[in-house]
Amino acid sequence: MESSTVANAGDALFRPVRAGNAFEETVERLLQAIRLGVVGAGERLPSERELAERLGVSRVTLREAIRALSDAGYVESRRGRYGGTFVNDVLPDPPAADGRKVDNATLEDALGLRHVLETGAAEMAASRSLSPADRQHLTSTLAEAAAADVGDYRRKDSRLHLAIAEVTASGSLTTAMADARMRVNQLLDMIPLLEPNLEHSNAQHEAIVDAILAGDSEAARRAMTEHVEGTASLLRAFLA
Structure with a gap:
């Protein structure tokens, strides 16, 4: 019998970002993890230290990305012993198509x-x-x-x-x-x-x-x- 799963979506999404657009790609990776259900509703994201290390970004960049997602209604930060950044139970609706056609x-x-x-x-x-x-x-x-x-x-x-x-x-x-x-x-x-x-x-x-x-x-x-x-x-x- 082979060992258990070694390829997981968290590793796939929380991989190092490119330096040129560190903030934008950090937002993208976090949003992907949320919208694909890798981190589910009400669940806590990995710690800032772990995320910064895995994404290869500074803590400042990571906090800016988390703040942007908080302002957009995707996550909330909680203080205290059991604090951290949690995915909101209800996520914002996706942008309306407004009758647009896709190429x-x-x-x-x-x-x-x-x-x-x-x-x-x-x-x-x-x-x-x-x-x-x-x-x-x-x-x-x-x-x-x-x-x-x-x-x-x-x-x-x-x-x-x-x-x-x-x-x-x-x-x-x-x-x-x-x-x-x-x-x-x-x-x-x-x-x-x-x-x-x-x-x-x-x-x-x-x-x-x-x-x-x-x-x-x-x-x-x-x-x-x-x-x-x-x-x-x-x-x-x-x-x-």
Whole structure:
């Protein structure tokens, strides 16, 4: 039996930023972690010292980024023994699309990248001998996505997809998946959440995870392909 998950989304997102735009990239990484559900509602971010070290930025830059996210309504800082920076239970609504259209090349680029990464991740995850911790990670994130209400669905959905990448044990793939997922979520935020589609997505999620847990890489790729193609159809319908 292989060891438990070694590639996690926290490592993927809290990687060193580039020096030229340290503040902006720090805000981006923290926001990614929040909006992808890596740090969930009501949960505490890593300490300032740890975050600054992992992101490769000064404490001053980190505090400025946290202050910006606090002002925007994403986090709150608490003092005291059990203090720190916590993700707010209710996040701001994403910007309205205002009837804007997305450039077709941009849309297809995002969808094509997602297809390659997500189907490959599902196949790769199913081909591994997963540890009990890996299997628990998949089943728990699946259950959280299935139980999520409309307001929190996208974060829980994203967390499940990242969990699939995490159990591949590939840090590079997890990093790429996190970045690609943010691109897709920006597009999804521009279209309505349709409850029948959420029910269908939950059923597809279950099929994907079942195939991974069964070690059936072909079925896992097939189930993920069906899932991402359904999302792509909705995005093309509303945005293309």
